[in-house]
Amino acid sequence: MGAAADHPALIQQFLAHLPPDLAQALAQQSTEVLVALLVGVATLLLLLLWTLVAPKRRSGTLIVLAGPCNAGKTTLFYQLRDGSVHNGTVASMQENSGTVAVQSAKGAPLGKVALVDVPGHVRLRNKLDAFLGDAAAVVFVVDAVDITPNKACVWGGTRLIKIGTPC
Secondary structure (H helix, E strand, O other), X not given: OOOHHHOOHHHHHHHXXXXXXXXXXXXXXXXXXXXXXHHHHHHHHHHHHHXXXXXXXXXXXXXXXXXXXXXXXXXXXHHHHHOOOOOOOOOOOOOEEEEEEEEOOOOOEEEEEEEEEOOOOHHHHHHHHHHHOOEEEEEEOOOHHHOHHHHHHHHHHHHHHHHOOOO
């Protein structure tokens, strides 16, 4: 452990601006520890500044159900919308939209959100673009039992999540 005199001039200047007890305790630390501390403090200050100055992103009002054909998006849509189980649904050729009541864990009503089920057919995936601008969330639905044929689409969904645009 080095003394304050063993540290570079920048660290010595930093220590000079601290209360004497804190400066003395930090002076006993190695230069590497002090540099790591300075980087951490600088990072926190930059994050704080960024949250104060950065423009606020307008949050969308829509929850979008996306994914490949026959993944269960429409079944999930009906279950969320009205609690019904629509067995035997067919591949959707147009979007389904509705409103879903949201409740707290204790059952208290919190409000309603708009929900849309976007067709998963390859020729209709461009319909997803129309909803992404107003999306608060995108739920990418995949049938876990039948995932192998949809491997490419799962990777596409991962890309959608990472960059925020459709594949």
